[in-house]
Amino acid sequence: MGTITILNIILRLTIWFLLTADFGLANIIIGVAIAFLLPHGSISPGKLKDWLRVLWEIMVAIPQAYFEAIQIILRPHNxxxxxxxxVKPRRTPGLIFLDIFLITFTPKTIVTKYDEQGWYEVHLVRRKKKKIKQKL
Known part of the structure; x- marks a missing residue:
C-alpha cells in the first residue's frame, strides 16, 4: 500500500468522523470499511509532493484563521x-476538496461554487478602504 493510498484513506476517515461526530467502535469500523470500499484513483509520483504541500498549507492555515478571526472582531469588515x-494544475478530486477546505477554513473567505472547467468562485470579506479627502 503506497503513501498516496494511505493519505486518501486518512482523508476519507477524517471526513467520515467530521460528518458523524461519533468515535464509537462500531462507527470506526464502518468508517474504515467505507474508506477501503470507495474507489481509488490512479497514483503518480507527483501526487505525493502535492499532498505534502497541501498538508503544509493546512498547518499554516490554522494560525492564519485565528489571526483573521481576531481581525474581524476588532475591526469590522464591511x-x-x-x-x-x-484551480492549480494536476489536482485530483481529493486535493481539490482540500483546496476548497483551506479556502473556506479561514474566516474571510468561502468557496461558493466549483466550476468543472477548473475555477473556484470565492466570496471575500474585506475592510472598507478609507477614502482620502482632497482639499481644493
Missing part, C-alpha cells in the same frame, strides 16, 4: 467581493 480563482 466590504464583500466575489472573485474567481484558477
Amino acid at each position: 466590504e464583500e467581493e466575489i472573485v474567481r480563482e484558477k
Whole structure:
C-alpha cells in the first residue's frame, strides 16, 4: 500500500468522523470499511509532493484563521467581493476538496461554487478602504 493510498484513506476517515461526530467502535469500523470500499484513483509520483504541500498549507492555515478571526472582531469588515480563482494544475478530486477546505477554513473567505472547467468562485470579506479627502 503506497503513501498516496494511505493519505486518501486518512482523508476519507477524517471526513467520515467530521460528518458523524461519533468515535464509537462500531462507527470506526464502518468508517474504515467505507474508506477501503470507495474507489481509488490512479497514483503518480507527483501526487505525493502535492499532498505534502497541501498538508503544509493546512498547518499554516490554522494560525492564519485565528489571526483573521481576531481581525474581524476588532475591526469590522464591511466590504464583500466575489472573485474567481484558477484551480492549480494536476489536482485530483481529493486535493481539490482540500483546496476548497483551506479556502473556506479561514474566516474571510468561502468557496461558493466549483466550476468543472477548473475555477473556484470565492466570496471575500474585506475592510472598507478609507477614502482620502482632497482639499481644493
